Amino acid sequence: MSATRKRDLVSIDDLTNAEIEGLFTLADEMAADRKAVRDLARGLILVTLFYEPSTRTRLSFEAAMLRLGGSYQSCPNMDDTSAAKGESLADTLRVVGRYGDVVVLRHPREGASRVAARYSPVPIVNAGDGGREHPTQTLIDLYTIARDKRKLDGLCVAFTGDLRYGRTVHSLAYALARFGADIVCLPAKGLELPHHVVRRLETDFGCFPVKLTPADLKGAFEKTEGLLLTAGRPFQPDLFSNAERRSAIQRRLAHVDVLYVTRVQKERLKGEAVGDLPVIDLALLSENRFRNALVLHPLPRVNEIACEVDDDPRARYFTQVERGVPVRMAILAHVLGLKDLVVVEKSAKRRAAPPLYRSDVGLHCPSPGCITATELGYLTPEFHVLERRPLRLRCAFCDFLVEPRWVASRHERVFHRFDSPHSAKIHLENLVIFGSVDEAKRAGFEPADLAEIER
Numbered sequence: 001m002s003a004t005r006k007r008d009l010v011s012i013d014d015l016t017n018a019e020i021e022g023l024f025t026l027a028d029e030m031a032a033d034r035k036a037v038r039d040l041a042r043g044l045i046l047v048t049l050f051y052e053p054s055t056r057t058r059l060s061f062e063a064a065m066l067r068l069g070g071s072y073q074s075c076p077n078m079d080d081t082s083a084a085k086g087e088s089l090a091d092t093l094r095v096v097g098r099y100g101d102v103v104v105l106r107h108p109r110e111g112a113s114r115v116a117a118r119y120s121p122v123p124i125v126n127a128g129d130g131g132r133e134h135p136t137q138t139l140i141d142l143y144t145i146a147r148d149k150r151k152l153d154g155l156c157v158a159f160t161g162d163l164r165y166g167r168t169v170h171s172l173a174y175a176l177a178r179f180g181a182d183i184v185c186l187p188a189k190g191l192e193l194p195h196h197v198v199r200r201l202e203t204d205f206g207c208f209p210v211k212l213t214p215a216d217l218k219g220a221f222e223k224t225e226g227l228l229l230t231a232g233r234p235f236q237p238d239l240f241s242n243a244e245r246r247s248a249i250q251r252r253l254a255h256v257d258v259l260y261v262t263r264v265q266k267e268r269l270k271g272e273a274v275g276d277l278p279v280i281d282l283a284l285l286s287e288n289r290f291r292n293a294l295v296l297h298p299l300p301r302v303n304e305i306a307c308e309v310d311d312d313p314r315a316r317y318f319t320q321v322e323r324g325v326p327v328r329m330a331i332l333a334h335v336l337g338l339k340d341l342v343v344v345e346k347s348a349k350r351r352a353a354p355p356l357y358r359s360d361v362g363l364h365c366p367s368p369g370c371i372t373a374t375e376l377g378y379l380t381p382e383f384h385v386l387e388r389r390p391l392r393l394r395c396a397f398c399d400f401l402v403e404p405r406w407v408a409s410r411h412e413r414v415f416h417r418f419d420s421p422h423s424a425k426i427h428l429e430n431l432v433i434f435g436s437v438d439e440a441k442r443a444g445f446e447p448a449d450l451a452e453i454e455r
């Protein structure tokens with residue numbers, strides 16, 4: 001990040017691996033000598049804006065700011081603010097960004113923090129946006145793993161619970177993949193990792209997904225529809241016979257380094273049926289594969305981990321809480337430009353963003369949780385173009401993956417299938433994309449070839 005650019009933290013991808021390691025070194029310093037930093041943020045104000053309930057994130061950010069010598073302003077209940085009168089998120093951030101020096105935002109919609117970062121004059125820190133990401137929780141989780149296991153590369157991290165709506169899972173999975181850890185998904189039925197997250201782990205971070213069988217998982221998670229996402233491609237079918245491959249996978253699953261447990265995010269369910277999972281208790285943790293596994297949970301827990309586990313040395317969830325304050329002190333010091341990160345740039349280059357498609361006409365993000373579903377009045381739909389053939393786009397706000405089939409040129413009034421010879425010739429700056437034939441017709445476009453519609 002340049003010294004002059006506003007330092008928002010809306011995604012774990014806003015930090016390179018080397019910057020994350022630099023933040024951890026800063027967090028170590030904050031924990032080791034609180035007196036040395038007690039005046040660092042004197043005169044500065046943190047605003048905590050939470051549209052959803054929170055205990056840890058809000059209070060630990062406020063504690064972190066107080067320990068840095070700064071102060072904070074908060075809205076205990078967003079229903080008592082002008083958000084309840086219909087004030088847009090953009091206007092709210094334009095306003096509170098003129099009171100404080102940094103804003104920590106939690107919002108129920110995916111991509112809200114990206115919108116906030118565009119309109120706020122001061123840095124935005126994402127404290128969880130819908131089911132998308134929770135990057136500061138990820139930094140705490142990653143810090144706990146890195147300090148307890150002394151490495152991240154090559155670890156085997158199992159996620160269980162709600163992998164669909166659990167935002168902490170998504171940002172932690174991206175970070176672990178970047179650091180070269182393997183990921184094992186053990187979701188409750190109906191709460192599997194979303195397709196767009198799995199695809200991103202494959203395409204952006206080089207993970208290779210392998211479906212797990214009851215024989216791979218035998219034990220408490222035997223009935224789970226498990227998925228192994230390996231960093232790199234060690235279990236490609238063409239490298240192994242089937243039997244060799246299964247035996248290599250089972251060897252990989254024999255030593256779980258971290259068991260990351262999450263609660264079902266009931267507040268995000270839309271009436272879907274959800275399966276049960278085993279409670280994490282001492283009997284389950286007596287399985288050989290968990291003998292050295294740290295048990296992490298972002299909390300709050302709602303019966304996923306039996307209280308008898310709390311005194312086991314593998315239980316690290318209250319250590320995560322404790323480490324949250326120095327990690328968030330380091331985050332605040334960084335985004336406020338109060339401390340430079342000591343960054344040893346190994347191979348950690350920031351990836352170039354794919355080209356952007358932006359249009360008021362045509363495609364809108366179809367994800368119901370996307371911030372554009374409620375704030376579209378002043379936002380133009382935007383997508384990163386991952387591929388032209390097949391046409392694959394990622395919503396620039398909520399990261400949802402869209403595979404539309406219809407395109408047109410801005411200079412014509414006819415539309416084509418994305419894979420027609422004509423479509424390939426339309427330059428990105430002239431492209432209009434449609435999510436459906438009806439959407440194209442409503443926008444005043446006609447099919448170039450009726451037979452294409454029936455295809």
Ligand code: CP
Pocket residue numbers: 053054055056057058128137298299300
């Ligand atoms: N882990 C976490 O985000 O907790 P809160 O919801 O209490 O902030």
